[in-house]
Amino acid sequence: MEHDEGTSNPSNNRPFRDVLKDYASRRQVLRGGLTLAAGSFLAGPLSAAASSAPAAPSRKIGSRLIDFQPVPLAQGNGPLPAISADYDYQVLIPWGTSLTHNVPDYSGAPDARPGAAEQAQQIGIGHDGMWFFPFRRSSTRGLLAINHEFGTNSTVLGKAAPESLADVMTSQHAHGISVAEIRKTGRGWELVKDSMYNRRVHGRTPVEFSGPVAGSEYIGPEAGAMGTLNNCANGYTPWGTYLTCEENFNGYFGTSDPNWAPSEEQARYGLSANGFGYGWHLFDERFDLAGGSHPNEENRFGWIVEVDPFNPDALPVKRTAMGRFKHEGVALVEGRGGRVVGYMGDDERFDYIYKFVSAGNWRFMRSQGLSPLDSGTLYAARFNDDGSGEWLELSLRNPAIAARFSSEAEVLTYARIAADLAGATPMDRPEWTSVGRDGTVYCTLTNNSRREEADAANPQAPNPDGHIIRWRDSNRHVGRRFTWEIFLLASSTHGGERSLASPDGLWVDPENRVFIQTDGAQKDGLNDQLLVANGNQSGDDIEIKRLLTGVTDCEVTGITVTPNRRTLFVNLQHPGNGDPAVTNFPAAQGSGAIPRDCTLVITRKDGGIVGS
Ligand code: FEO
Ligand code: CA
Ligand code: CA
Numbered sequence: 001m002e003h004d005e006g007t008s009n010p011s012n013n014r015p016f017r018d019v020l021k022d023y024a025s026r027r028q029v030l031r032g033g034l035t036l037a038a039g040s041f042l043a044g045p046l047s048a049a050a051s052s053a054p055a056a057p058s059r060k061i062g063s064r065l066i067d068f069q070p071v072p073l074a075q076g077n078g079p080l081p082a083i084s085a086d087y088d089y090q091v092l093i094p095w096g097t098s099l100t101h102n103v104p105d106y107s108g109a110p111d112a113r114p115g116a117a118e119q120a121q122q123i124g125i126g127h128d129g130m131w132f133f134p135f136r137r138s139s140t141r142g143l144l145a146i147n148h149e150f151g152t153n154s155t156v157l158g159k160a161a162p163e164s165l166a167d168v169m170t171s172q173h174a175h176g177i178s179v180a181e182i183r184k185t186g187r188g189w190e191l192v193k194d195s196m197y198n199r200r201v202h203g204r205t206p207v208e209f210s211g212p213v214a215g216s217e218y219i220g221p222e223a224g225a226m227g228t229l230n231n232c233a234n235g236y237t238p239w240g241t242y243l244t245c246e247e248n249f250n251g252y253f254g255t256s257d258p259n260w261a262p263s264e265e266q267a268r269y270g271l272s273a274n275g276f277g278y279g280w281h282l283f284d285e286r287f288d289l290a291g292g293s294h295p296n297e298e299n300r301f302g303w304i305v306e307v308d309p310f311n312p313d314a315l316p317v318k319r320t321a322m323g324r325f326k327h328e329g330v331a332l333v334e335g336r337g338g339r340v341v342g343y344m345g346d347d348e349r350f351d352y353i354y355k356f357v358s359a360g361n362w363r364f365m366r367s368q369g370l371s372p373l374d375s376g377t378l379y380a381a382r383f384n385d386d387g388s389g390e391w392l393e394l395s396l397r398n399p400a401i402a403a404r405f406s407s408e409a410e411v412l413t414y415a416r417i418a419a420d421l422a423g424a425t426p427m428d429r430p431e432w433t434s435v436g437r438d439g440t441v442y443c444t445l446t447n448n449s450r451r452e453e454a455d456a457a458n459p460q461a462p463n464p465d466g467h468i469i470r471w472r473d474s475n476r477h478v479g480r481r482f483t484w485e486i487f488l489l490a491s492s493t494h495g496g497e498r499s500l501a502s503p504d505g506l507w508v509d510p511e512n513r514v515f516i517q518t519d520g521a522q523k524d525g526l527n528d529q530l531l532v533a534n535g536n537q538s539g540d541d542i543e544i545k546r547l548l549t550g551v552t553d554c555e556v557t558g559i560t561v562t563p564n565r566r567t568l569f570v571n572l573q574h575p576g577n578g579d580p581a582v583t584n585f586p587a588a589q590g591s592g593a594i595p596r597d598c599t600l601v602i603t604r605k606d607g608g609i610v611g612s
Contacts, residue, residue: 001126001150001232001555001574002446002502002520003248008270009350009416009426065513066532066545067612068604073497076526076549079583081572083548086605090188091586092569093146093180094598095125097191099198108593110580113158116166119173120200123180124148125156127571127597129234129329129505131242132560133309139562140184143197143309144569145242146558146599147177147231150251153278155578155594165283172203172280175229177244179309184567189601199312201244203227206315207305211374213320216409219299228305228316233329233432233505233557235304235342237373239366242307244316245327247347249301251276257290265414269326270348271298299413304330304344306373319373322356323394323415330356331433331441335477337361340372343441345430349448351416352424353381353433355391357478378415379480380424385456389471389482392422428458428466432506434514436535439477442470442487444503447520457484465490465501465523468516487514488533488542498544499524500531505557509565512536513611516544517570519555528556530570532611547611548602551585551595553577558599561610568602568610 068086075082083089096106096114103118114122123146130146151174153160162168181195192198206226213219232247254275262271271289275281281288286297303318304327322330325346335341338361344354357379358365362372379391394411396402400421405411411418428448435441445458447466454461457469471484490501502520509515512535518528527549534543550556550572558571575595576582587593604610 001248003251008268008348009420065511065534065536065612066543068545068547070497070545071529071547071549073499073524073526076529076546077552078527079551079576079589080585081548081550081600083602084546087547087602088605089548089600089602092182092189092599092601093123093144093178093191094586094596095123095127095151095174096596097123098193099123099178099180099191099200100194108584108587108591108596110158110592110594113156114170116169116173119170120202122200123178124176124200124202125151125174125597127573127599128232128557129245130558130560130569130571130599131234131236132562132569133236133240133242134563137563139564139566142182142562144180144182144560144599145177145234145244145307145309146180146571147234147244148175148202149230149232149247149573150175151574151597152578155574161277161279162283168280168283169204171278172227172284173200174202175231176200176202176205177228177231177242177307179242179307179312189567197309197312201228201307201316203229207318208315209300209318209320210371211320211322211412213324213409213412216407216413217296218409218413219296225300227301228318229301231305232327232347235330235332237306237332238334238340238362240308240310242309243319243330243332244305244307245329245344246301246303246305247326247328248276249326250298252278252280253287253289253298254279254281255288255290256282257288260290262289265417266298268414268416269298269302299324302326304342304373306371317371319371320409320412321374321376321378323354323378323412325351325354325416328431329433331435333435333439333477334362335473336475337478338363339376339478341473341477343433343435343443345433345443346416347429347431347446349429349450350426351430352419353427353430353443354415354419355379355381378412380419380422381482382423383425383455383457383469383484387456387483387485389484391480391482392419392424393480394418394422398422425455425457428463431504434506434508436508436512437510438512440470440472440508440535442468442506442508442514442535444468444506444516446502446504457486459486460489460491465494466503466520468503468506468514485538487535487538492540493544494523497546498531499526500529500544504555505559505570507559508535509561509611515559515611517556517559519557527552528554530556530559548600551575551583553579553582554595565609566603566607569599570602571597571599573597
């Protein structure tokens with residue numbers, strides 16, 4: 001979702017004063033720095049799919065890495081997707097597809113939307129981050145864990161505001177995640193209905209808390225805690241679990257109490273009396289900011305939530321050691337000493353990029369019955385204008401943080417404020433992160449229309465079209481220093497076939513193909529899109545090809561592949577913004593059906609590796 005709300009960072013971590021005058025020559029310097037860093041970086045990240053087979057070797061890097069016919073600018077718009085002439089797509093699991101035979105599939109008919117009971121057994125809305133968990137190493141059968149970020153009242157309910165608790169419950173059931181068994185047959189990919197693994201986790205599912213904030217006053221009392229919301233991007237662990245990330249949770253809260261005013265902490269997380277207009281607080285006191293019976297409810301959201309897709313009985317666990325903010329996603333890699341390291345964006349204007357480092361070797365911790373995600377160190381990034389960077393520890397060991405907070409639980413609950421105090425660099429809306437095989441970390445910075453002062457890491461003011469930054473950490477991901485450069489300024493692509501804006505979804509494959517998904521107004525007449533860039537290149541002319549454009553008014557987001565990388569899954573979110581007059585996709589044009597969020601299964605016509 002391209003969410004355009006106010007800035008909630010009042011800190012003075014304002015951009016550097018010295019805007020670099022010669023951007024090109026500076027980047028040349030940085031490129032040299034990255035190359036040097038590469039020599040000392042030996043530990044590869046987790047493979048593209050931790051639980052999957054090594055990918056088959058591809059053609060030589062640097063020759064024809066990206067060898068498909070791109071979708072031409074002139075074809076990248078309209079009510080239907082457009083895909084490269086070398087590729088095919090099929091539609092899978094649109095919103096309302098039933099996971100069981102107990103309730104019917106929703107057809108998209110405007111007068112027959114699912115109710116709360118049906119929705120709890122159907123695929124949710126707002127398809128976003130996802131991951132394919134193969135059965136053994138299969139590339140034809142596995143579990144797709146998929147986020148359902150949001151759905152407006154007008155689309156989910158067919159009205160502007162809920163009129164009952166049942167309406168609110170329908171909306172809550174449409175959020176969260178689905179776990180769906182899928183398989184490839186002679187007719188293509190299909191959902192396995194009634195699979196023992198099929199599961200919905202939604203806004204009313206019981207959840208657990210773990211890590212330093214569990215049991216603390218900031219979220220307690222925890223009995224009866226439930227729900228995960230605004231599940232944006234995702235991650236996955238080397239032990240085979242799914243991580244779903246809670247982003248704009250503030251939008252679901254509100255109050256009718258005219259005497260309510262946000263605390264400093266609530267304001268920093270964007271909580272307001274009207275929220276985003278969902279109106280849940282009118283019928284569900286849990287979301288009433290002035291309600292007395294759930295005083296900590298808003299602190300129970302904004303976390304990374306671990307779900308075991310292979311164990312439908314296990315409760316989702318909110319991993320509080322990774323901090324509370326508007327989590328976009330998390331890219332988890334194995335660093336020095338077997339520690340797991342997670343790179344995370346906080347998607348708001350002038351908010352930060354974070355890193356979590358587990359306290360110990362993840363295999364050892366798990367052998368002791370400990371979660372590697374329950375204890376560790378949280379950092380926020382400072383980008384210096386000379387191409388160096390520093391990870392700032394967010395703990396009571398920092399005197400500025402200790403002067404404001406009294407416990408680790410408090411620091412993690414209000415991680416944004418701790419990062420303000422530590423002096424992190426305010427970024428242009430950090431979205432997805434991804435780590436290449438050589439250890440280079442990429443992060444999309446989608447846009448920032450309100451930036452007034454440029455700095456080296458956010459070099460455009462304002463920045464309506466976004467950019468992508470990349471860096472290499474020291475000491476195999478666990479160090480406190482890094483070296484960074486700008487990979488791509490979206491504005492540099494406009495007016496030509498490479499045109500893109502507002503990069504958001506991101507995945508770097510093992511050969512450094514950088515898959516870029518967009519969310520926001522595109523230039524040159526385009527719908528939102530999926531492109532593939534050459535991560536082995538630098539400079540203003542890097543190779544970028546358009547693999548897919550979505551339908552009018554949809555975001556293209558979520559990306560995962562089968563272990564053999566012959567099948568790619570991506571999502572179309574909020575097609576036509578729910579308006580059947582714009583598009584009826586995936587139903588036939590002219591059918592009158594409500595356009596529905598869905599997954600596209602993408603393959604090369606010649607059966608080759610996707611992106612090639
Ligand atoms: Fe849910 Fe920042 O995208
Ligand atoms: Ca976005
Ligand atoms: Ca996003």
